Amino acid sequence: MIKYSYNVLVRWVIIPIISIEEKERCVTTKFRAKINSNEHTCCYLVYKLDFFILVKVGESLKPEKYSVATSTQWFAEEIKIYAQIYEEKKDHKEVRKFLLENNVFNNSSQQSAKDRIGKVARRAESLGEEGMSLLDQASIDDEKALILMSYLNSYRLIYEFVFEWLAPRMNEFQPIVYTSELENFYYHKQLQHPEELKLTEGGLKRIQSQVFNMLTHSGLLVKKDKGIYELHRLLLSETLSRFFIKSSPYDSIII
Numbered sequence: 001m002i003k004y005s006y007n008v009l010v011r012w013v014i015i016p017i018i019s020i021e022e023k024e025r026c027v028t029t030k031f032r033a034k035i036n037s038n039e040h041t042c043c044y045l046v047y048k049l050d051f052f053i054l055v056k057v058g059e060s061l062k063p064e065k066y067s068v069a070t071s072t073q074w075f076a077e078e079i080k081i082y083a084q085i086y087e088e089k090k091d092h093k094e095v096r097k098f099l100l101e102n103n104v105f106n107n108s109s110q111q112s113a114k115d116r117i118g119k120v121a122r123r124a125e126s127l128g129e130e131g132m133s134l135l136d137q138a139s140i141d142d143e144k145a146l147i148l149m150s151y152l153n154s155y156r157l158i159y160e161f162v163f164e165w166l167a168p169r170m171n172e173f174q175p176i177v178y179t180s181e182l183e184n185f186y187y188h189k190q191l192q193h194p195e196e197l198k199l200t201e202g203g204l205k206r207i208q209s210q211v212f213n214m215l216t217h218s219g220l221l222v223k224k225d226k227g228i229y230e231l232h233r234l235l236l237s238e239t240l241s242r243f244f245i246k247s248s249p250y251d252s253i254i255i
Contacts, residue, residue, distance in 0.1 A: 083132035126153035148218035
């Protein structure tokens with residue numbers, strides 16, 4: 001799981017950008033930063049020379065490294081199981097160990113179990129302790145929203161597609177989304193990151209299918225016709241709405 005950092009400066013925080021290049025060096029320091037008079041947040045401070053961005057306190061950051069792949073599975077039950085075991089053990093390494101030793105996900109081999117646990121852990125851990133705890137008593141709609149959050153937190157390209165391309169159109173009347181829009185967005189990003197985004201045309205089609213299946217499953221998109229979807233805000237409980245509101249930019253996709 002990629003760590004991000006909050007270096008608190010009044011009501012703004014400085015977020016260092018973590019380089020993906022192997023030769024880049026960074027220094028990590030764990031500290032506790034006071035946000036408000038009654039709130040404390042445990043953070044990681046990662047320093048990299050010359051390159052910083054500024055975001056608001058509480059803003060959720062996209063994964064820094066692009067992943068060409070995306071998930072083919074929703075993983076709702078697996079993530080809930082992971083979260084439940086974490087509530088007991090409070091240690092991610094112990095949770096992974098327990099899942100592997102007991103073959104909780106009923107995999108046919110140890111390697112396939114490790115692979116599945118790795119994918120599930122990545123998604124679950126991206127929710128943080130509060131997000132995982134909210135899964136336990138979540139309604140169907142709340143659960144879908146949290147699983148969507150875990151998906152977007154894990155795949156930068158899809159995160160940016162939702163929050164840079166789709167979310168700004170939420171205020172349109174019955175906003176229509178076409179599957180071809182993901183291709184357009186991908187090629188736009190490929191110009192910026194040619195070394196990381198190298199999908200073939202067939203690979204892009206597979207990713208496109210996976211992404212629209214996941215976004216439809218979450219309720220963010222509703223299929224209207226072949227290749228045509230309607231964009232919808234998520235209707236959540238009061239408790240989960242508060243969690244999304246303080247996890248910007250997720251506040252932009254809820255009612």
